[in-house]
Amino acid sequence: MITLAEVARHAGVSASTVSYVLSGKRSISPGTCERVERSIHELGYNAGARALAGGRSDIIALMLPPHTDAYAPSMLETAIAVTNTARAHGYDVLLLTGEEGPAAVRRVTGGALADAVILMDGGPADERRPLLRESDKPVVLIGPPAETAGLTCVDLDFTATGALCADHLAALGHHDIALIAEPSGPAARTLHGLRARSRELGVITRHLPCDGGHAAMTDALAHHFAEHPATSGFVVQHDPALEPLLDTLHRQGRPVPEKASVVAICPDRVALRSSVRLTSVSIPAQEMGRRAVEQIIAELTGEHVAEAPLITPKLTVRATSGPGPR
The missing domain is CATH 3.40.50.2300 (Response regulator)
Incomplete structure (x- = not known):
């Protein structure tokens, strides 16, 4: 069965763009719509059959923290690792900013926009977490909350x-x-x-x-x-x-x-x-992104998903530590 990701590659667009063309939830330029529709026709992609076969979009939603300015470099490394690992498994990544808040969660979990969700360290007051805990889609958190019951988490110890x-x-x-x-x-x-x-x-x-x-x-x-x-x-x-x-x-x-x-x-x-x-x-940061996607893929493919262990820290001695006062 032809996948949405294959249609996207054939049309030269992202999988999320194909999804938007099919759902009509966002305005896409006429030229892009025509190119996507032509690829759907040429490849014989059947969105209805795809939905009946499991409703898969081949998209993983990556939700950023509410405030990204304080740790943008690490966040970027993690996001790149998520994207690269997802592509290696045939998935595209839909990036959602923290400013979208709970509405983004409802948009993703309430339809076929994405197959799974990765939430990057949202902090203890993040209003998206309770909604994700109730979702029937696979969800992985990078940075665990105080209460991890019912959630799969990836983080440094x-x-x-x-x-x-x-x-x-x-x-x-x-x-x-x-x-x-x-x-x-x-x-x-x-x-x-x-x-x-x-x-x-x-x-x-x-x-x-x-x-x-x-x-x-x-x-x-x-x-x-x-x-x-x-x-x-x-x-x-x-x-x-x-x-x-x-x-x-x-x-x-x-x-x-x-x-x-x-x-x-x-x-x-x-x-x-x-x-x-x-x-x-x-x-x-890169390992956390990679592990998060691997946990998602395991859940989507029906593999046994063990609880993700925290990553063991490693200390490297360089030029800023030396003997204490005598």
Whole structure:
């Protein structure tokens, strides 16, 4: 049976465009419509038979987070990995922005627009999650919510990441560690792991929230060191804070790695392009995208779907971690 994806390739358009031509849900230019209809006729594509055979569109909907500005590089890596992996399995990807909100979920899950949904880290208040939990279409989340029952999730093990950072810095002799990160989401899990392991190691752990701007970082560190001058190890889970932190530490007479150590939780691309090559735990954005699609394909093809394990963190030592104060 001819698939929608084959029609799309023959017509030189995306599978979503073919779907829109068939459904009439969006305005498509007359020239494109004519080209798609010609391909449907030449290939003998029968949308009705296709629907009776399972209602498959050969499209996976990828829903972006509500706010994409804070972590656009990682989001782009994940989206590209989703698209490439989907294409390798004969599927196209329909990109839906977070601003579309619950309406996008209803549009996708209420018809034949897409066969499955991948939702990228929407945060605890994302109104789309309850709707997706009720959907009869396969759904995979990149970044698990607090309550994962009934959902398939793919993510880095951030709790283990926090513990790994504590192990590394404590082994170097740092006994007062600060996590610079937002107070919620993956960073909350990192903080939990960091604190739990630090208690076992007899290390002090502090949380230093910061919006990442240079002035904000300078001010936050000044207040922090006024109260906690012994802090010498830093874990950073907020890319925009990295360069301001390195610069501020240097200007305060705490150069890295001679008097302070920094471990970043970020994509390798960020760690390698920093002004100093960062010791880091890599956020495996591409692997998360690939695994999410593989989970979807397994569900669509009727294979046994085991619960997706969290990805084990890996720490790479570079130029920003060294012995703690003696």
